[in-house]
Amino acid sequence: MNETVANLQRVLGEIASAAREADRAPGDVRLVAVSKTHDADSIRPVLQAGHRLFGENRVQEAAEKWPGLRAEFPDVRLHLIGPLQTNKVHQALGLFDVIETVDRPKLAREIAREAEKTGRMPDCFIQVNTGAEPQKAGVLPEEADAFIESCRKEFGLPIKGLMCIPPLDEEPSLHFALLREIARRNDLTELSMGMSGDYPVAIAFGATLVRVGTAIFGAREPYPAG
Numbered sequence: 001m002n003e004t005v006a007n008l009q010r011v012l013g014e015i016a017s018a019a020r021e022a023d024r025a026p027g028d029v030r031l032v033a034v035s036k037t038h039d040a041d042s043i044r045p046v047l048q049a050g051h052r053l054f055g056e057n058r059v060q061e062a063a064e065k066w067p068g069l070r071a072e073f074p075d076v077r078l079h080l081i082g083p084l085q086t087n088k089v090h091q092a093l094g095l096f097d098v099i100e101t102v103d104r105p106k107l108a109r110e111i112a113r114e115a116e117k118t119g120r121m122p123d124c125f126i127q128v129n130t131g132a133e134p135q136k137a138g139v140l141p142e143e144a145d146a147f148i149e150s151c152r153k154e155f156g157l158p159i160k161g162l163m164c165i166p167p168l169d170e171e172p173s174l175h176f177a178l179l180r181e182i183a184r185r186n187d188l189t190e191l192s193m194g195m196s197g198d199y200p201v202a203i204a205f206g207a208t209l210v211r212v213g214t215a216i217f218g219a220r221e222p223y224p225a226g
């Protein structure tokens, strides 16, 4: 078996056992296979193995890889999990089914406007900067309720859930618990949290989507500077 496919099967097995341990149905947790930096030939075996849900963090990179793969596998679902600039919204709506990183009014407004023009509205998640890290994207936890409300009422976006990336050097469970609490009080059912290093913990805290790259595709080459 292809090594990436073996990794995929192992991760799916670990997701199922983490769900069972948390008294959750295995189907409650879906795997977003994060294929950033890996080329189409590395991704194809995972598609051939039947997996359909993928995440990319850069619009330009997705534009180079995914139209071709979608032609081969039309039922692919692609999530944008990286920051989105307003001038790339038009392109992003043509590529992604779900935008997980809505985090500011200007971006929400632009998504609403482009969706109106193109008739193509993506499902949206609000990214919450649970660690209030200055360099990290996401709305601050204390501003999340108001922002969710304005995304719904003012911009009419279909907000499905919340997403977070905990600080590297902190216990992730505190951040997962905070995200779950913000979702609960805003009647949001989807929680995108957990990466290669911590997805079983995220599942114990209610993740419905885990975003796993390295554990499936192996280590990434760093992006070139700039």
Ligand SMILES: *Cc1c(COP(=O)(O)O)cnc(C)c1O
Residues within 6 Å of the ligand: 034, 036, 057, 081, 082, 165, 195, 196, 197, 211, 212, 213, 214, 215
């Ligand atoms: C790269 C990335 C992931 C996957 O990280 P791994 O540690 O490789 O599993 C998940 N979420 C986001 C937002 C990412 O950018």
